[in-house]
Amino acid sequence: MPTAPPPAPASPWRALAVALLNLSGLGLGYAVVRRWWLMGVCWAATAVLLLVALPADPDGVPGAALVLYLVLLALAAAHGASVGLRTRLALLPSALIAAVLGVVLLAVPAAGVVLYDGARDEATERMLLDRLDRADALVATSGKQDFASAEAGYRRALSAYGALSDDHPDSRAARRVPDRLRTYYETVAAPYAREDYCSAVAPLKYLRTVPRTIGTKDLGDLVGWPDDRLATSLYSCAAASLSAGSEGWTTQFGELLSTFPRSAQAGKVEPAVKSAVDKAVASVGGDDPCAAVQRLDGLDTQVRGLPGEQAGVADALGKDADRASRSARSGGYACGVHQYKDGNFADAVTTMNDFVRDNPHDGNRARAQKTAIAAEVAQTVPAAGKHLPSTASGGSIAVTVKNDSPDDITVLYTGPVTGSFTLKGCASCTSYSLGTTLGLGFKPCSDSGRHYPQRTIHLPVGTTYFVHKSRTNTSKTPASDTAKLSPGYIYTECAYTTTGLGY
Structure with missing residues (x-):
């Protein structure tokens, strides 16, 4: 007796059927020709691929693993066709039915690809939402710090929002960015909400630069959101500093007049300056006329440096500066008298001589000359x-x-x-x-x-x-x-x- 059944006549349909059944990745072509160990190899290759691919990752299956698996499928199909060409089928009645079943079973890897792509998309969405959450947490943490310390955190969060909108515009995370940006603006501008206007200037100026990073489509009405708030902060901070006699108000008023020249806040600058000059003029007759004169001298120089042209207040500010200058010169007499009475004779000599030089027609000029002489005598006696x-x-x-x-x-x-x-x-x-x-x-x-x-x-x-x-x-x-x-x-x-x- 022969050791094996004689080979079947060559059948292309049988070869095609075995190849198609092997393309399912389950090695079913080998099953119908009784090559069980080869079917096991196919099952093992598919299992390894599933272990590598699952759970779905935004980066997908590693390219090397996918290429290797496809090569194995191609080899299994080619080898299966070779075996099936002269091997009778088991388990199935005809090659035609086997071929049809092979075509139907191709839906298995196709459905797997579709399902995997969906899982991969969902993993990507979760990753993007995680990025959004991290940016939100960074904003919340930065909001508990002063702006100088928090600015770097704000910039990183803004960069994350921008990347989500630009790189993944159709994602769920990107659709949530506009709402997050409103929270972002409100957090950065929190000092303004607390009416801490001096502290609000820097963050509001920063917010005006956000459109360079985020498109106006995502920002919407936030594009101009900081402007009025910044104008209010600049005015309020400068007005408080001016009233208190502190430094820095000229820079803030200057920025207000240059950046928002037609704003309501810019219109308040000249009245605030005029009020400060009035207060200093009145102080010349007070307990410390020398401080008042020094204040008027400072106001003269500072007011002349304000850029009032665009706001249409240059002439009015010039008049305020002139009045401060005149009052400082005429107030020199009261200052000299104050110094004389306090025994500061050297200072009194200088002050009275300056007054005599600068006020040739003042009614106190003659007495100022006498006081300067008496103060000079008093330095020795x-x-x-x-x-x-x-x-x-x-x-x-x-x-x-x-x-x-x-x-x-x-x-x-x-x-x-x-x-x-x-x-x-x-x-x-x-x-x-x-x-x-x-x-x-x-x-x-x-x-x-x-x-x-x-x-x-x-x-x-x-x-x-x-x-x-x-x-x-x-x-x-x-x-x-x-x-x-x-x-x-x-x-x-x-x-x-x-x-x-x-x-």
């Missing part, structure tokens, strides 16, 4: 600064001042009458040594052969304080004299220079 000088002049007592010094000198005096004058230096005079001035017979201005530069003034009865200062060498120490003038006498003051002990 503090007792001279106990009272403000009057504008009185003249008197019944003659006082002659002679200059026994080679230096040109300035003579200042204050008391019932205040004034000053200069005397030329004595050409033939020299400085006295310290030892000479200490001698019992020392008497300057007594050389009858010399012509001493001199001047006679008339003063009233009372105490007058004199100070002699060198005009030739201002580093020399001034001399002083306190003269108690009585009626019936003629007085002489003598100025001379002493040197010794190395000076």
Whole structure:
């Protein structure tokens, strides 16, 4: 007897049927030709593919695994066709029925592909929703910090929202982005909702840059959402700083006038500046006129730097600056008096001299000149600064001042009458040594052969304080004299220079 049945006649339909049954991935073609171990290989390959592919991942099946599996299917189909060409079928009555069944069973891998694609799409949707949730959590966390610390987190969240909209526009996550953006805006602008306007400026300025990252379709009416809020914050913060005398208000008012020149908030800038100038002008008559003058000087410079052209308030702001400047100049007198009364005589001299220079027609100019002289005397003789000088002049007592010094000198005096004058230096005079001035017979201005530069003034009865200062060498120490003038006498003051002990 033969060892095996004789081969069947060649049948292309049988070969096709076995190949089609193997393409299902279940090795059924091998089953109908009784090649059970080869069917097992097909089942094992399909099981390995399922283990690799499931659960569905957004990245899909690894390419190498898919290619290897398809190669195995192709080899199984080709080998099955070769075997089925001359092998009788078992389990099925005819090759035609087997071929039809093979075509029907091709729906199994096709349905698997469809189902897998659906599962993969769902996995992608879940991944995108996870990204959306992470961006939402980042916004919520950043909202608990100050903007400087939170800005980096806000930018990362915004980038995530933008990527979802741009890269996956048809996803469920992308459709939720517009609602998330509204929450995003409200979170970033939370300081404005709390009426913390100074803290709201930076985040609102940042929100105006969001359209560079997110399209206007997703933003909708959020595109212009920060504008009015930013204008309000700029005005409110600057107005509060201006009222408190703090720094920074010019930058914020300047930005408001430049960025939103036609806004209602920009229209409030000039009235706020005018009110600040009014307040500073009124303060000149208060307890600290020097601070008021300093404030007016600052307002003069700061207001002139505001860009009011686009908002149509440049002329009004210029008038406010001019008024601040005039008030600062005229307020110098009150400041000088305040300094004089406080004993700040050096400052009073500077302030009053500046006032005299800057206000040639002011009614207080004459008294300011007198006060400057008295303050200069008081720097050497503090007792001279106990009272403000009057504008009185003249008197019944003659006082002659002679200059026994080679230096040109300035003579200042204050008391019932205040004034000053200069005397030329004595050409033939020299400085006295310290030892000479200490001698019992020392008497300057007594050389009858010399012509001493001199001047006679008339003063009233009372105490007058004199100070002699060198005009030739201002580093020399001034001399002083306190003269108690009585009626019936003629007085002489003598100025001379002493040197010794190395000076």
